[in-house]
Amino acid sequence: MNRILFGDNQFFGVNHVSDEKARQQSMRFKEDISILQTIDVAIEEGCNTFMCTTHDRMLNIANLIRNDAEKYDKFQIYPCLPYAHKYANAVTELGIMGTIKHYVPGNFIGSLFKGGYAMVSKDHVKMMELMIDAELKMFKGISTPVIFLQNVITDLLLGLGMKDLLKAFDQYIRRKYNAEPGYITMNMPKLVDMLASQGIYHPIVSSSINYEGFRMSGGISMYEQALKSGRVRAIAMQVFSGGATSAEKALEYVCSLPNVESILFGASSKENIHQTVTLINHYDKKYHYKTA
Amino acid sequence: MKKIGLIGAGKMGISHLAILGAHPDVEVIGVADTSTIVTDVLKRHTSFDVYSDYLEMINVKKPDAVFVSVPTKYHEPIVQKLLDRNINVFVEKPFSLNADNGQKLMDSSRQKNLYNQVGYHNKFIGTFMEAKRIIDSGSLGKLQLFSGNMNGPVVTKTKEHTWRSKPEEGGGCLMDYAAHLIDLINYLIAPITAVHGADLMSFYSASVEDAVSCLLETKNGIHGTINVNWSDETFRKMTTSITILGSKGKLTVDATELKVYFKEAQPIVGYAKGWNVRHINALSPHVDFYLRGEEYSLQIDHFINVLEGKAPNTINTFESALQTDKVIQQIKNHKINQL
Ligand SMILES: NC(=O)c1ccc[n+]([C@@H]2O[C@H](COP(=O)([O-])OP(=O)(O)OC[C@H]3O[C@@H](n4cnc5c(N)ncnc54)[C@H](O)[C@@H]3O)[C@@H](O)[C@H]2O)c1
Numbered sequence: 001m002n003r004i005l006f007g008d009n010q011f012f013g014v015n016h017v018s019d020e021k022a023r024q025q026s027m028r029f030k031e032d033i034s035i036l037q038t039i040d041v042a043i044e045e046g047c048n049t050f051m052c053t054t055h056d057r058m059l060n061i062a063n064l065i066r067n068d069a070e071k072y073d074k075f076q077i078y079p080c081l082p083y084a085h086k087y088a089n090a091v092t093e094l095g096i097m098g099t100i101k102h103y104v105p106g107n108f109i110g111s112l113f114k115g116g117y118a119m120v121s122k123d124h125v126k127m128m129e130l131m132i133d134a135e136l137k138m139f140k141g142i143s144t145p146v147i148f149l150q151n152v153i154t155d156l157l158l159g160l161g162m163k164d165l166l167k168a169f170d171q172y173i174r175r176k177y178n179a180e181p182g183y184i185t186m187n188m189p190k191l192v193d194m195l196a197s198q199g200i201y202h203p204i205v206s207s208s209i210n211y212e213g214f215r216m217s218g219g220i221s222m223y224e225q226a227l228k229s230g231r232v233r234a235i236a237m238q239v240f241s242g243g244a245t246s247a248e249k250a251l252e253y254v255c256s257l258p259n260v261e262s263i264l265f266g267a268s269s270k271e272n273i274h275q276t277v278t279l280i281n282h283y284d285k286k287y288h289y290k291t292a
Numbered sequence: 293m294k295k296i297g298l299i300g301a302g303k304m305g306i307s308h309l310a311i312l313g314a315h316p317d318v319e320v321i322g323v324a325d326t327s328t329i330v331t332d333v334l335k336r337h338t339s340f341d342v343y344s345d346y347l348e349m350i351n352v353k354k355p356d357a358v359f360v361s362v363p364t365k366y367h368e369p370i371v372q373k374l375l376d377r378n379i380n381v382f383v384e385k386p387f388s389l390n391a392d393n394g395q396k397l398m399d400s401s402r403q404k405n406l407y408n409q410v411g412y413h414n415k416f417i418g419t420f421m422e423a424k425r426i427i428d429s430g431s432l433g434k435l436q437l438f439s440g441n442m443n444g445p446v447v448t449k450t451k452e453h454t455w456r457s458k459p460e461e462g463g464g465c466l467m468d469y470a471a472h473l474i475d476l477i478n479y480l481i482a483p484i485t486a487v488h489g490a491d492l493m494s495f496y497s498a499s500v501e502d503a504v505s506c507l508l509e510t511k512n513g514i515h516g517t518i519n520v521n522w523s524d525e526t527f528r529k530m531t532t533s534i535t536i537l538g539s540k541g542k543l544t545v546d547a548t549e550l551k552v553y554f555k556e557a558q559p560i561v562g563y564a565k566g567w568n569v570r571h572i573n574a575l576s577p578h579v580d581f582y583l584r585g586e587e588y589s590l591q592i593d594h595f596i597n598v599l600e601g602k603a604p605n606t607i608n609t610f611e612s613a614l615q616t617d618k619v620i621q622q623i624k625n626h627k628i629n630q631l
Contacts, residue, residue, distance in 0.1 A: 012528075013528050014528070015548075016548070016572070016573070017548055017549075017571040017572055017573050018548050018549050018571060019531055019546055019547070019548045019549065020548075020549060022528070023526075026528075085528065085529065124333060124336065124337065152583070152584055155310070155581075155582065155583050155584075156306065156307075156310050156583065158310070158314065159309070159310025159311055159312075159313045159314040159581065159583060160306070160309060160310045160313055160334075160337075160338050160340075161313055161338050161339055161340075162337040162338055164337055165337055186582035186583075187314075187581055187582060190314070190581070212573070213578060214573045214576075215582060216578075217578070217579055217580055217581055217582040218580050218581070219578065219580075241573050
């Protein structure tokens, strides 16, 4: 994985500490082209990996990228699925069956309704695989070497103890997409333990890692221990979410930790992108970060 | 270690179940749901004991407490059965379809000295907790006026029907959505006791309202308005905000930000004259397991603490949720009387 990953929250009106800022950003990125222009700035700064949700709007961005294959030759996407809000809203509006009918693709559903509900309940893994395919279709032809499960689903499976489904995700991503499965979570140490119980060692896990311990469930020291143990290929996200810290302090903390393989950040302006990249490079030198 | 059961593993219930499943002081003794889609998934992919009949679950497993997250029309009969068997209850909001039923439940729970809690999770959001602290400190002076807004993208086109589109089952923007805002105003300011105007509007739904506007007054005579609309797709998710004006300042709060203006110096420790802005990351307590907001974990932690005798049973009680149900009923009556 690249050291620095560029994220997408700013494009889609997601901001963990300010709804107001989120709304302003969603206005600013109303046009797909303005999203691509910001991605271009990030590429110029050396960030060639874009980690993004399978948001409906990503289809248009993916089209723009496919249309300019030469320019985006080295560019890669780490998709994060599913875009859970879509399904949560759908369940509220359509009910569980209505949602399945609406989103699970094609002939599976055809046969399903001939056979009644019975089939749905028989093969959840197959259904998950079909939904993964449906969500990833938009990236066809673009390099997606790591494919992530979004934190709402990862943590739901974790809390419910649905270990077999985590494992099924892992196997399917490797088998069908020849990619590395990754996990976004707000409960990194617990997740690493559960994955290990399924024989999944050294997983790629993206989680909040920041100086103040914001959204580092179970406490910052458990996270630091998990990192030291070397059992996880960590991606640090929400690195600025601690609030109080300056960019310098926030990035120095993350760069000083062992086994943080990548740092994920999102920004809208050229200045902020440049500043973040420069600071990470600076602290990487200071802490002798070595690329794998 | 507390023995906890759950009835209704739908959208809300599955979230409670995951948090309970990860809780170190909880043993989940069983899950009951009438839908075979739900029970099949749980049976095949979890180690929970799964039941289609909740009575069987409680009779066999004798839980200390049960979480009830079934559609609202079933709250009353199920909660009553639990109370009859001396089981402590956490029930989802809104408490009950009508205030008379709610009153009966509250009385039973009280008679039997049982612990109870209702799922109004906003009270466990750091920004609203801080707003409560500031308001209770008196530093805003004499409260004068409030306004509450709530918006979200629940029903944005005419679509298939679920229980949310049936008024007799607790559907509609007033019961399902506005309840949160009313409950929060009752908590932050004072219980609402009078409804001076109410409008219920439908845009996409055939038989329930999609928006609610009201003129309200609290027990201590503070007036204000609420505007609630669940058919606004410019909001990515449910968004709740309240503004309160007082003789010494003004406070605006939502789930991520708290902005407070003070007219005078040294209003309350940590705040200054003029505008002060605080964000959720600095205000939220940390949790041991996070699913989709600290508040969902915190409200469960609180209930477990109550069961273990480590916290008083004072937040989101049946009593406070009943007050909210009563306001909902008053709003409906006001609208009917106008017709
Ligand atoms: N606090 C919140 O913000 C919030 C959010 C959503 C829902 N809720 C509340 O939670 C409750 C459930 O809502 P939901 O969105 O999860 O609905 P849902 O329809 O997704 O889930 C309800 C579940 O209950 C099951 N059920 C129905 N009758 C049952 C019975 N007699 N015994 C056992 N199981 C039964 C259904 O099969 C379904 O799985 C409602 O009261 C709702 O108002 C609260």
